Amino acid sequence: MIVKRPELSWTERLYLPAIWNGIKVTLRHFLRRKVTMQYPEQRWVVPEGYRGAPYLVRDTEGHTKCVSCQLCEFVCPPKAIRIVPPGPDGPPADRPNAEKMPLEFEINMLRCIFCGFCQEVCPEEAIFLMKDYSLTGTRREEMIYNKEKLLALGGSHQGRIQKWTFKLEEAREQEVFPVKT
Amino acid sequence: MAITSSPTDPAKVSPADVLTVTVNGRPITVPRTQPDWEGRMVPTTMIQACEAAGVTVPHYCYHPRLPVAGNCRMCLVEYGVPALGPDRQPLRNPDGSLIINKSPRPAIACATPVSAGMAIYTDTPNVRAMREGVLEFLLINHPLDCPICDQAGECKLQEYSLEYGQAASRFVETKVHKPKAVDLGPRIMLDDERCILCTRCIRFTRDVVKDDALGIVNRGSYNTIAAYPGRQFDNNYTLNTVDICPVGALTSKDFRFKMRVWFLKETKSVCTSCARGCNTLIGSRENVIYRLTPRDNPEVNQSWMCDFGRLNYKWIGREDRLREVRARGSGNTGWTGALGEIARRLRAAPQGCVALIASARLTNEELYLLGLLARHLGAMTDSIPRTGDFDHILVQADKNPNSAGARLLGLAAEPMGSRLPAIADGIRAGAIRTLLVFGEDVTSRGVNADLLARLETLVVSDVLPNPTTAAAHFLLPGCAAAEKRGSFTNFQGRVQRFPKAVEPPGDARPEAEFLADLVTAVTGQKWPTSIEGLFNHMASSVPAFAGLTWAALGDLGRSVAT
Numbered sequence: 241m242i243v244k245r246p247e248l249s250w251t252e253r254l255y256l257p258a259i260w261n262g263i264k265v266t267l268r269h270f271l272r273r274k275v276t277m278q279y280p281e282q283r284w285v286v287p288e289g290y291r292g293a294p295y296l297v298r299d300t301e302g303h304t305k306c307v308s309c310q311l312c313e314f315v316c317p318p319k320a321i322r323i324v325p326p327g328p329d330g331p332p333a334d335r336p337n338a339e340k341m342p343l344e345f346e347i348n349m350l351r352c353i354f355c356g357f358c359q360e361v362c363p364e365e366a367i368f369l370m371k372d373y374s375l376t377g378t379r380r381e382e383m384i385y386n387k388e389k390l391l392a393l394g395g396s397h398q399g400r401i402q403k404w405t406f407k408l409e410e411a412r413e414q415e416v417f418p419v420k421t
Numbered sequence: 422m423a424i425t426s427s428p429t430d431p432a433k434v435s436p437a438d439v440l441t442v443t444v445n446g447r448p449i450t451v452p453r454t455q456p457d458w459e460g461r462m463v464p465t466t467m468i469q470a471c472e473a474a475g476v477t478v479p480h481y482c483y484h485p486r487l488p489v490a491g492n493c494r495m496c497l498v499e500y501g502v503p504a505l506g507p508d509r510q511p512l513r514n515p516d517g518s519l520i521i522n523k524s525p526r527p528a529i530a531c532a533t534p535v536s537a538g539m540a541i542y543t544d545t546p547n548v549r550a551m552r553e554g555v556l557e558f559l560l561i562n563h564p565l566d567c568p569i570c571d572q573a574g575e576c577k578l579q580e581y582s583l584e585y586g587q588a589a590s591r592f593v594e595t596k597v598h599k600p601k602a603v604d605l606g607p608r609i610m611l612d613d614e615r616c617i618l619c620t621r622c623i624r625f626t627r628d629v630v631k632d633d634a635l636g637i638v639n640r641g642s643y644n645t646i647a648a649y650p651g652r653q654f655d656n657n658y659t660l661n662t663v664d665i666c667p668v669g670a671l672t673s674k675d676f677r678f679k680m681r682v683w684f685l686k687e688t689k690s691v692c693t694s695c696a697r698g699c700n701t702l703i704g705s706r707e708n709v710i711y712r713l714t715p716r717d718n719p720e721v722n723q724s725w726m727c728d729f730g731r732l733n734y735k736w737i738g739r740e741d742r743l744r745e746v747r748a749r750g751s752g753n754t755g756w757t758g759a760l761g762e763i764a765r766r767l768r769a770a771p772q773g774c775v776a777l778i779a780s781a782r783l784t785n786e787e788l789y790l791l792g793l794l795a796r797h798l799g800a801m802t803d804s805i806p807r808t809g810d811f812d813h814i815l816v817q818a819d820k821n822p823n824s825a826g827a828r829l830l831g832l833a834a835e836p837m838g839s840r841l842p843a844i845a846d847g848i849r850a851g852a853i854r855t856l857l858v859f860g861e862d863v864t865s866r867g868v869n870a871d872l873l874a875r876l877e878t879l880v881v882s883d884v885l886p887n888p889t890t891a892a893a894h895f896l897l898p899g900c901a902a903a904e905k906r907g908s909f910t911n912f913q914g915r916v917q918r919f920p921k922a923v924e925p926p927g928d929a930r931p932e933a934e935f936l937a938d939l940v941t942a943v944t945g946q947k948w949p950t951s952i953e954g955l956f957n958h959m960a961s962s963v964p965a966f967a968g969l970t971w972a973a974l975g976d977l978g979r980s981v982a983t
């Protein structure tokens with residue numbers, strides 16, 4: 241196909257009207273209200289339900305909520321989560337009765353796609369996608385967040401349901417079998 | 422666990438020995454009697470007939486290798502029997518089909534024998550309602566423990582809850598709480614809250630192991646599994662109760678909280694801890710072995726394995742595993758260099774100057790290659806006996822997994838180990854100048870370090886370091902059975918093959934692989950390098966294995982005459 245080169249009229253060949261039109265656009269934007277955000281000094285306020293980085297949370301008494309069930313590790317589509325279970329000799333859980341918690345819990349934030357599956361699958365309400373969206377680091381290893389860091393970033397969760405504490409109290413009240421703590 | 426209905430040869434069954442029943446309207450012919458857990462012939466039950474018809478009946482307490490208890494009620498089905506006329510002959514519909522009198526009450530399929538013409542229904546709304554009801558009762562006191570329960574993922578309660586459970590509990594009373602994390606014995610942890618009181622564990626230890634250690638104490642909702650007061654649940658078969666416990670009540674202390682079962686890759690394998698060769702499944706994830714569980718084989722181990730064999734896997738991942746080829750006093754390094762140098766020395770060795778000690782823990786294929794090498798070199802060969810405790814259930818006194826193979830392939834003396842003194846004398850006298858040791862520490866068997874130091878060439882292949890490997894001129898790192906393919910011949914003469922479950926560490930290579938290279942280099946004749954090729958070659962040239970092929974071994978193995 242041959243595209244014919246358009247014949248320019250003499251006003252067009254002058255170029256001055258085109259330059260003037262361009263300057264008009266620039267001037268219009270120059271005089272308008274500014275929308276540029278001074279990032280990172282200024283930050284965007286994310287809406288409710290935003291899916292940012294997943295972090296681990298503690299319960300209201302400061303205990304690790306995660307019981308190392310590894311469902312999030314299983315469901316995570318890009319395999320960003322890696323959990324080291326405590327094994328038979330590992331340290332017991334923070335909370336009496338919950339029996340176990342992870343020895344190590346890593347999320348590779350470079351892999352995470354912020355899908356929220358981990359939060360959805362967690363039977364213990366122990367992992368939540370928070371509002372952090374700007375994760376930076378200078379090395380790849382820095383972007384693998386370990387248990388300590390995830391718990392520090394996650395803070396505490398004000399959930400009302402304290403399943404393990406409730407079960408322990410219920411068992412104590414029954415006084416049928418001795419309750420270990 | 423799958424129900425195994427015993428195989429009946431159709432040719433040998435006379436019409437009087439079989440009867441026809443219908444399962445959900447489909448006629449199926451089953452034998453009148455079948456062997457029970459002890460092998461006694463007992464009437465075929467409805468659950469077996471359903472299994473033969475390809476219909477699985479949900480069950481908890483029934484186990485084909487245990488006495489029937491009939492206490493969980495999960496297997497309830499509806500059934501009917503043919504209506505009889507005054508002449509005691511079955512009445513028929515105009516189209517010739519039997520008129521069925523449906524029983525007003527359901528029956529437990531695991532304990533009800535079938536009769537001729539019986540109709541069994543497992544898919545009616547009533548049956549579904551019964552299963553839902555039974556499950557709801559089983560769950561009233563059950564804790565919400567799945568996130569911390571090792572059984573999750575292979576739990577019958579979870580599975581049937583998915584099919585017959587209700588999303589919300591109707592139970593408004595307080596759940597009965599029972600002891601948790603009870604130390605039942607050295608290898609078993611019990612969570613009484615999760616127990617559904619099926620009594621499989623009790624029946625197993627009482628009837629199969631003959632160690633009446635477990636029982637139910639307390640009454641009603643407080644029913645609790647416990648060991649006899651003041652006693653530990655400690656025999657060599659306790660961990661089988663963990664496998665047969667349909668829920669997470671009995672858990673293995675070794676596997677406790679180690680890995681969720683859905684991550685485990687299960688590889689069919691064979692236990693190497695004694696001459697029985699129990700069929701196993703190796704559960705591994707990312708090259709780490711987490712557990713061994715028994716695999717059903719009616720000819721060898723039924724559904725069980727001993728605790729020792731089950732826990733004897735940890736050495737496979739040991740840090741000090743041999744992982745580098747060593748060729749002392751020669752510039753050659755790596756596999757090619759070391760094998761080339763060994764082949765050169767073996768070719769130069771005069772007949773009768775070489776001796777070979779081959780472990781009976783090597784596979785048939787490896788022993789076959791070693792046998793070829795020994796015959797080519799005129800070498801004196803032997804294996805090392807290894808004996809220990811035995812019982813009358815599974816454990817054999819012979820602790821080598823392949824003693825029968827070593828005998829059949831002509832490597833072991835009769836009795837095994839009786840040529841070792843002659844080999845030691847040969848080295849002392851200087852007649853034997855080259856020694857090949859595969860998979861054994863000979864220093865504790867009469868060929869001590871002083872004798873080894875006299876040798877011109879000492880070639881050692883092993884998986885873990887020991888005094889013999891320390892003295893080796895050529896050290897060839899080998900593989901554990903879980904890291905290679907091959908076959909063993911058990912004490913019954915059953916040839917059982919196993920695939921590879923995990924990768925070997927470092928430079929270690931399967932023995933059969935490098936032996937095939939070595940034998941080819943020494944004899945100048947080409948030998949197959951694949952395990953299939955080697956096995957089939959062996960079967961065609963060793964009379965004892967005649968007629969076998971690698972493919973025909975299948976998952977359960979084949980018997981040869983020993």
Ligand code: SF4
Binds near residue numbers: 316319
């Ligand atoms: S948000 Fe999605 S990708 Fe990220 S850790 Fe959770 S499951 Fe994995």
Ligand code: SF4
Binds near residue numbers: 305362363364366367
């Ligand atoms: S965060 Fe939740 S889902 Fe993940 S292991 Fe812990 S308890 Fe399980």
Ligand code: SF4
Binds near residue numbers: 567577
């Ligand atoms: S026994 Fe089964 S249903 Fe009960 S807590 Fe364990 S996995 Fe869940």
Ligand code: SF4
Binds near residue numbers: 618620623667668
């Ligand atoms: S511990 Fe397990 S096998 Fe034993 S009775 Fe309870 S549920 Fe059954």
Ligand code: FES
Binds near residue numbers: 491493494
């Ligand atoms: S399986 Fe029949 S009653 Fe338990």
